[in-house]
Amino acid sequence: MRGPVEGVAPELQPVAHSFLQVREEIERFAADLTPAQLWARPGGAGSIGFHLRHIAGATDRLLTYARDEALTAEQLAWLKAEADPGAPPAGARETLEVACAAIDRALAQVRGTDVARLLDARGVGRARLPTTVLGLLFHAAEHATRHAGQIATMRKIVLG
Template identity: 55%
Template sequence: MEQQPEAWMRGPVPGVEPLLMPAAHALIGAAEDVRRAAEGLSAEMLWARPGGAASVGFHIAHAAGSLDRLLAYARGEALSPEQFAYLAAEQEPGNPPLDAATLLARFDAQVERALAQIRATPVDSLLEPRGIGRRQLPSNVLGLLFHAAEHTQRHTGQAVTTARIVRGLAAD
């Protein structure tokens, strides 16, 4: 089976403005990378913390949650009680621990919501100011969309690396 080029090399994403294409490509690539990293990992492997590092499960849960929170700020919204509750639970595997299918479904759904928001974002709104958090730290719509994509990529890379380590430790 021939492997596709990376998302950013596949051309425009339908419905996405050219200025926002890098964010869309980053999120599409992250979804593909997270899926490959997590598939086949048991719940125990997902939540393992090799050497005290954050678990694969945490990185996936946090990527989904932070994407949701950053997009709320981009819309000019305050965080909801549900978003704060999700933030508080991101590091916990749950009882029973969340499995790969559940984490991936949540992450994929959040990426789809993010892509829908990116498609719906008018170019003339990109420089509109937005406040972040209780202190209303300064940003704008473009900054938040960019940071949402790069932050997701950062945790994707950590999930991929940790998954390789966990698989390696299981094989020993």
């Protein structure tokens, strides 16, 4: 409830606010973690690093569908590697930068979305599951919010 986000249509303000909140929360909850904490998987749960990379990848994929484009080979490769910490494991700053850059691209797309096209039909995945531009934008924002919440919870578990 901070007022309008500049350059965002009134119909898409909730989407923009959700992405901005995600950006703030992930920076607050992940910036100071060590690589071991970032990639810890207590009980086999997804690591904080995975959730950060998944926010980036899923947001990118959902917004690709919103533009009515097919996923690229690079996007599919990213999907398969989201949980991989790398060798040596990626640090918090570089992993956060990937997630924040995806959020920034999402906000740019939201700003550039023609509200007259919000109800245009879109398909998701190989099965082309039916949705709309608005459905994809909203789902991308709420999906990112869900994973930001998982990061907050995992932080408490990892730090004990």
